[in-house]
Amino acid sequence: MSSVIDIETDSDIDIKTAIDPCLSPCPIERGMRILGGKWKGSILWHLKDGPMRFNDLARQIGGASKKMVTQRLREMEDTGLVNRNVISTKPIAVAYEITDFGRTALRFLEELKKWAEEYNI
Numbered sequence: 463m464s465s466v467i468d469i470e471t472d473s474d475i476d477i478k479t480a481i482d483p484c485l486s487p488c489p490i491e492r493g494m495r496i497l498g499g500k501w502k503g504s505i506l507w508h509l510k511d512g513p514m515r516f517n518d519l520a521r522q523i524g525g526a527s528k529k530m531v532t533q534r535l536r537e538m539e540d541t542g543l544v545n546r547n548v549i550s551t552k553p554i555a556v557a558y559e560i561t562d563f564g565r566t567a568l569r570f571l572e573e574l575k576k577w578a579e580e581y582n583i
Contacts, residue, residue: 496541496567501526501534503571506543506560510568513547513559543567 487495497503501523508514508522520531535558538544543564549555560568577583 496543497570499534499537501530502538502543503574505531505534505538505558506564506567507571507575509544509558509560509564513557515549516556516558519558538564 497506504523504526505519508519514522516531516535520526520528523531526534535544535546539546542561544558545561547557547559549557
């Protein structure tokens with residue numbers, strides 16, 4: 463946590479400045495690097511009830527192109543939020559499922575959902 467001090471100026475306004483800024487990523491920033499990014503929250507939310515094939519998942523994410531969904535899923539796979547499973551059918555299909563690590567983020571998404579609903583945002 464950064465320390466804050468008051469600096470007096472010639473005006474009547476007190477300016478607060480951090481004297482001990484966080485020079486390395488703080489826990490919130492590190493978490494946002496994993497969860498941040500458009501559509502990641504929606505993707506996790508749609509996977510919470512079980513694995514989904516790519517096309518079904520992409521249809522659920524309204525407004526996102528398949529290219530964007532693919533990009534986000536790759537990022538999420540790289541960070542351990544989701545697993546990619548190839549289904550040996552004709553034609554071959556791909557399904558995604560949330561990992562145990564990804565499931566830990568659902569509590570934050572639930573709170574974010576409540577917050578957005580409460581403030582109508």
